[in-house]
Amino acid sequence: MEYLEFELPIKELEDQLQKCMVIGEESEVDVTETCQKIEEKLADTKKDIYKNLTAWQRVQLSRHPNRPYTLDYINALCGDSFLELHGDRTVKDDKAMIGGLGKIGDQSFMLIGQQKGYNTKTRQYRNFGMANPEGYRKALRLMKSAEKFGLPIVTFVDTPGAYPGIEAEERGQGEAIARNILEMSRLKVPVIVVIIGEGASGGALGIGVGDKVLMLENTWYSVISPESCSSILWRSWEYKEQAAEALKLTASDMKRQKLIDEIIKEPLGGAHRDRDKTFTTVKNKIISHFEELKKLSPKELVKQRMDKYSNMGVYNG
Template identity: 75%
Template structure:
């Protein structure tokens, strides 16, 4: 188990609890009450820490190495029914974006999302979740397939941004993202989008348009990362905490600003602390939202989707 800087007090108490349990096992001393007191302290400390996280601490939690990634969610939701589909039929198969068909119960879904990788070798293979144009074109191909067969789309957003390399720009990175945004606005099948970790810049928007867009409690969604914002404004990464607060990028901020449709709660300690509960909550949310969307006429659903995005950023001066 890895701990972030602000989680170190929890680590100390958990180590004390382990030592207490060992003493109880290796001696005849009754340490039940002592262990119970430490457990209560851990619970209270966790509540105090996780209920008062700063925006930057939530950014750190969204990047926790043990946090579930897109394929973790897909495998937990669809199990053995998931069949990955590859390639954009133009350039190649972008490993930073995964997608394919799978079932939750008896309902088929087209699952699409960015995949970062669980270790250094896999992160390089997945390009750290930063997709090239062919990744977004693969995603669009799969969404059009879903539309053709009346299959709802579920997208999982988790990226530090689209790949900014020269070759990506040469192959039309901006056009690929813009095309996806346009096509997703008018796609005639339900789209549910969930930001599970990082939702940065156009890289997130390329698969981030939906009838319902939700954020995991400890995810973030912004036009730019706190580090890059700090670099641009203050010529240094040292002000990333200040930038994170100013960007209003947390799930609570985004929900208040009505830029997302809801927040999916995470277990105390984050999604990685209790994966089973996290996956069950996401499954129940998807099933519930799909029921609401399937009750709508398709044309009305698309019109509501377009209207939702058209109304973002509209305000009145008094």
């Protein structure tokens, strides 16, 4: 398990507990009481650290290398029923954006999301979760197929942003994202969006328009990353912590501003600390929201979704 800088006190106590248990196993000394005291202190330390997380610390947790990615969620939720579909039928198959058909329980869904890599090789293969225009066009192709066959859609958002390269701009990155936003707003099937990690800028919005937008507790959603914001405003990345606070990008900030519908609670320490519990919670939330949305007619779905986004940012002075 890898530890972030603010988690080092937890690491020290876990190391002490491990050594204490080893001493007890290798000798005849009774260390039960000592281990119990360390466990109690460890539990208190975890509570103190994780209940007082800053915005920047939540950003760090959302990027934790052990945190589950889109394919982890899909495999856990759908098992062997997932069938990945490839290509945008124009340029190529974007490996940073994955999608396909799968069953959650007895219900078929179209599942789409950004996929990051686990090591240097797979991160390059997945382009660090930054999709090109063909990735967004593939996502839209799959969404329109889902609409054609009356299948609900689930998207998993986890990207540091859409790919900013020259070739992406040449192939119409801005138009592809704008097209997705337009088309998603009027899809005639239920759309559930789950932010599982980073939700940065248009890269997130390209698959982020839905009837229900859910955020895991230790994720962020913003027009720009704290580092980029810091580099623009202060000409340095040193002020990323202040930028994270000012951007109001945490799940609680988003819920307070009515930009998302629900916060999904994570296990203590983050989604990576208890993956199975996280997967079960996400699965239950998707099913419960779908059960609510399937009662609406296509016309009601579109109207409700349009009204929801039209009301965002309205200010009555």
